[in-house]
Amino acid sequence: MVxxxxxxxxxxxxxxRRHRKVLNVGCGGCVxxxxxxxxxxxxxxxxxxxxxxxxEDVPFIIDAYTVERQCNQDLLAELDxxxxxxxxxxxxxxxxxxxxxxxxxxxIPVYPAINTMFIGVDKEIGLFEERCRACGSCVLGLTGGIxxxxxxxxxxxxxxxxxxxxTSCEVSKDIPCAWYDIYFRLKEIGQLDNILRVREPMQWKNxxxxxxxxxxxxxxxxxxxxxxxxxxxxxxx
Numbered sequence: 001m002v003x004x005x006x007x008x009x010x011x012x013x014x015x016x017r018r019h020r021k022v023l024n025v026g027c028g029g030c031v032x033x034x035x036x037x038x039x040x041x042x043x044x045x046x047x048x049x050x051x052x053x054x055x056e057d058v059p060f061i062i063d064a065y066t067v068e069r070q071c072n073q074d075l076l077a078e079l080d081x082x083x084x085x086x087x088x089x090x091x092x093x094x095x096x097x098x099x100x101x102x103x104x105x106x107x108i109p110v111y112p113a114i115n116t117m118f119i120g121v122d123k124e125i126g127l128f129e130e131r132c133r134a135c136g137s138c139v140l141g142l143t144g145g146i147x148x149x150x151x152x153x154x155x156x157x158x159x160x161x162x163x164x165x166x167t168s169c170e171v172s173k174d175i176p177c178a179w180y181d182i183y184f185r186l187k188e189i190g191q192l193d194n195i196l197r198v199r200e201p202m203q204w205k206n207x208x209x210x211x212x213x214x215x216x217x218x219x220x221x222x223x224x225x226x227x228x229x230x231x232x233x234x235x236x237x
Contacts, residue, residue, distance in 0.1 A: 001121075002030040002094045003128045004037060004114040005212055012045070013052060015111040016088060020059055022049075023086040024113070025079070025101060026066035027093035034128055035214050037092030037114050039066040045092070045113060062090075070097025076104045083108055118210045126217025130210035137202065142194045144185030151178035157199040 006012075016022050024042050032038030042064045053060035065082060068075045070093035079101075083089060088109040091098035095116040102110035118130035133149050139157060140147060149155045153171040160179030163170030169177045186192045213221050 001033060001119065002096075003034045003117045003120045003130075003212075004031040004094050005117055006036055006041065006045070006092075006215060007113055007115055009045075009048060009052075012090070012111070012113050013049060016049070016062075016090065017058075019088040019109075021061045021085075021087050022063075022090060023083060023088075024062055024064050024090040024092065025070065026064065027070045027091075027097050028066055029069040029071065029093070029097075031093055031097075031114055032066075034122070035126065035216075039064070042066055042092055045090075070094075070101055073100065073104060076101060079104070117212055120210070123211075124221075126214040127221055128212055128214070135202070139199060142197060142199070143182045144189060144191065144194075146178060146182045146185055148178050148182065151176075151181070157201055 024046055026032070026039050026042035027037050028039070032041075035041065046062045046064055049062055050060065063086070065079065067078060070076065070091060083105050086108065088111065089101065089105070090111050090113045091101050092113045093101070094114060095112065098110060098112045098114070117128070119132040119134055120128050120130040123129050130150050131147060133147075133155075135149050139149075148157060148159060152159060153169050153175060154161060156179065159182070160177060161170075164177045164180060165173065167177060167180050169175040183192070183195060186194050
């Protein structure tokens with residue numbers, strides 16, 4: 001599922017500062033599940049914006065509307081009679097949803113309130129880990145269901161590399177070697193011959209597997225030892 005994280009408050013505020021009547025559109029899909037852009041998060045952001053502009057004595061009206069999914073034009077149709085009443089809209093959906101909203105209402109500025117992080121899984125409440133980079137060339141059927149693009153620090157289609165340190169990656173002893181895990185998964189399911197099948201390499205970008213803690217959950221995952229959240233994230237890789 002797509003994981004998103006709310007943009008910094010000041011960045012959002014600067015985007016809507018020139019407008020006096022804004023509609024904040026939430027999404028009941030992926031970003032709602034990861035506590036970033038559902039009805040609750042829309043209302044929280046709206047209250048923060050109202051309070052901040054009030055302190056500056058700036059007239060500002062912001063309303064809330066949450067659709068089931070912003071990535072579906074049929075579901076955006078319910079905004080057809082609502083959106084024209086506003087000078088601008090905030091989108092609390094992923095980048096795809098924000099673009100679709102802007103496409104539906106080309107005459108109204110649409111600003112993203114969410115940073116789309118990755119396609120991932122829920123490790124715990126408020127803690128998310130990348131599992132898919134949407135590379136367009138999925139090899140999970142050949143690697144025992146373990147993604148070498150997100151799990152391997154080098155995103156190697158053909159592995160392991162020469163830096164394997166028994167069960168760990170040469171990047172850090174706290175990072176499991178993806179190809180070590182792939183080898184034993186393939187062996188377990190009787191498909192070890194797959195590891196000998198050479199696949200054409202691709203030029204990967206942003207190859208560090210993403211992990212993030214949703215705002216408001218930092219204390220839940222902050223280890224007591226020195227290093228804080230960053231050390232925790234290193235461990236779970």
